[in-house]
Amino acid sequence: MSVLVIAEHDNAELKPATLSAVTAASQLGGDIDILVAGSGCGAVGEAAAKVAGVAKVLVADDALYANMVAEPLADLVVPLAPNYAAVLAVANTVGKNFMPRVAALLDVSQISEISAIESADTFVRPIYAGNAMATVQSSDAIKVITIRPTGFEKASAEGGSAAVESLAAAGDPGLSTFVGEELSKSERPELTAAKVIISGGRGMQSGDNFPIIEAVADQLGAAVGASRAAVDAGFVPNDYQVGQTGKVVAPELYIAVGISGAIQHLAGMKDSKVIVAINKDEEAPIFQVADFGLVADLFKAVPELEEELKKLPPA
Amino acid sequence: MKVLVAVKRVVDYNVKIRVKADQTGVDLSNVKMSMNPFDEIAVEEALRMKEAGTADEVVAISIGVQQCQETIRTALAMGADRGILVKTDEELEPLHVAKLMKAVVDEEQPGLVILGKQAIDDDCNQTGQMLAALLGWAQGTFASEIKLGDGSASVTREIDGGLQTLDLKLPMIVTTDLRLNEPRYASLPNIMKAKKKPIDEKTPEDLGVDTAPRLSTLKVQDPPQREAGVIVEDVAELVSKLRNEAGVI
């Protein structure tokens, strides 16, 4: 039996997290098909066809799917699912939204945010904000799974030559209408795709102080993140939040500035390769996970960091 | 309009949990239990609707062991009107919870059901979406703002790139995100008053829902531990270590 992967994309580009989902699918065994549901998303379908190891790409190109709203998207996926042993999507805010709807319509218990695959029916997933790892076995005929991209290497974006088929839209359930989006604009890399992230917490005191972090980010080509406290206080928009209930990231380098290291924050970043903490409180729990800790006032240390990075010869 | 809110009893978010030595699960003995923080936000939102005159009754439902009564009492002390406990000692999956809630929705006929977006114990983030599916209703998940209209509601959602607004048909499901509101604390007089508010008890059998497990937990383990690293003297040392030892810049 084959596996269906639902592509993450923005109608123009296939997002790299989809490549992690393809790797997860390959660990389940069987052919891998990708569904691209979008509007004006032909280029995404072509990109998906080039992904190594993919057998077939289904493209449902219709205004109904332009924003991947859950109700119509679930109605598209549900009739396809019985052809597959498993349906996989990335555990981002799109996947988290529509996949449980698919699972319930199929009468299946979803397995959320898996970080590893033991066998075709057995999966590892974090619980309690990542403070425990559960190994669960599913007895459902179709597995409905969301994956944590940080748990799976990316499949190669090149080398495949899958057939592309177009798929007719399913009906509009008439429950939901897209009104609009307010997307944070940034020249910087996306948090979940960045190699380096620098995040600010409550210690930043105000959104007006974030430029010192941004200046370091510019030196490192880094994305900027934040703790919940910084988001709740309005320093930065909600999509900056890293943690149990925000984004889960695992960059090469994560720099936590003025962040205490609450378990809910650690849940989102403790799989980073190298962690740096800058905090004036030497007792702050963030130092227990940091590879390199600097006990200092951030308002002094962060501008200094920018200066030192400027002086650094190219690697 | 009647609003149904779901409240789950979970390990308090401040507790550092311990995995049992025999790897069968997490040690819950003598651990402080509280209402799931996202559900507090759900209760608060329903109460604000009642105070604004858009809701006339707020019913809190919890599903699980007898002690979930306490979680319902907390919701009643915050201001909910009455409670429903679906009592079971079985370990339930979100699919089962959604089916039980659907049966209650069929009886109660609320105009809106508000749930937390995820429970901080199993971190599943499924129940609200599943309930919406089973009812054939719209779902406004990860909500940071709800504006009730006539026959529909506008829901602003926290998404990866920012915020998204949808117009959703009522009756509908909402799941709460952190920025929807700041929940109130129950005052002492309200805690006293809550003791007299009614809680109706049901069982999965009463509701005709099969709760046979689909998933079995084979083991629960500690996550890989990170070793604490070194404290550097100054920024120059930090940069040199990142360049020469870690090789990440």
Ligand SMILES: Cc1cc2nc3c(=O)[nH]c(=O)nc-3n(C[C@H](O)[C@H](O)[C@H](O)COP(=O)(O)OP(=O)(O)OC[C@H]3O[C@@H](n4cnc5c(N)ncnc54)[C@H](O)[C@@H]3O)c2cc1C
């Ligand atoms: C249901 C729920 C979900 C949650 N989800 C998340 C989540 O996804 N992500 C998340 O991050 N949190 C989450 N939290 C919140 C979490 O519990 C913490 O409250 C939050 O992470 C704290 O943020 P902080 O470290 O920025 O603030 P604080 O804990 O207040 O820490 C601020 C730090 O800054 C340091 N500091 C202050 N001034 C300076 C200075 N001048 N120089 C250097 N250091 C300074 C202080 O020493 C302190 O350590 C959640 C909580 C709940 C209940």
